[in-house]
Amino acid sequence: MTSHPAPPPGLRERKKAHTRRTIQEQALRLFLTQGYQNTTVEEIAAAAGVSHMTFFRHFPTKEAVVESDDYDPLIVRLIVERPAGEDSLAALHHALVTGLDAVYASAREALLARTRLIFETPALRARTWDNQYATQLLLTEALRSRTPAESELATRVIAAAGLAAVTSALAAWVESEGSLDLPCLVDEAFRVLRPA
Template identity: 35%
Template structure:
């Protein structure tokens, strides 16, 4: 059974997605989210540092870093990263596809959130670059590979969110396939 903290966090996420769908991201305040979830604004901020965090936070960075570190160091940095992310994706429990779609669709349709996604992406890029440099990849190559892979994934996921396709994994796989199938 979920803890009280987890239940509150889930109520806040549900309330936010409902309100964002009804009123749009910009037309919804933190106070309205908290009220719909039956908590105070202070409680909201105990769970999320900002409204954008409801949509752009990524809890998978540690799994991604470990999966990349497990890839053979002889692989080029982009292939190593793509294969690590593919491995991480296969290890993770499958998320609720419709919730992911709604979250990403709101991001895709809200210009201000496109900028917010950059901070989450930067954190993931740091984890990726760290895993690559720990295995001997030069820092500049690791940073470039991390940025390239995250750009491909973000593009694939945001585009997927605007469709009715229920196969989230396929969107991720297509992005990773493009990266691994580049011609030199």
């Protein structure tokens, strides 16, 4: 069966993506200058040149403007594309590093700002468990599709351990004010999961 590449997004989808990106950029700018708690949805919408209703069409809450990203679908796709003989931990590690490299190269400062906000803002930090649990389920499902013989518990533990490794690397990166290399930190964290 021949697979065809997905057609490029149409004008409507590109406009929606541009609006969403603009809202997120302006929100991050305002959060960094005014503080998260001191910034309103109305201020974000005005800075982005949209109505507050347009804001809510793209983000259901103020927290979502920081938390929302396209990383999970990217990582799931990268896991599924890993070589068949690769074990789950290696597949997860390589998929996360490949996805992170793409984000790190194009949006390093935005990633640093978003991650710092999540770690330093109690309202956002409190929601991290729910978001991580949802991501863990997605990663578990992607890993299970590659290695159905592996027990479900083993796959869940690998997904959870991988997320813990990435979260620890992100925390070290934020604490260094971005001076450390995030992809190297992720590699180091995964080496801890699989000592020589």
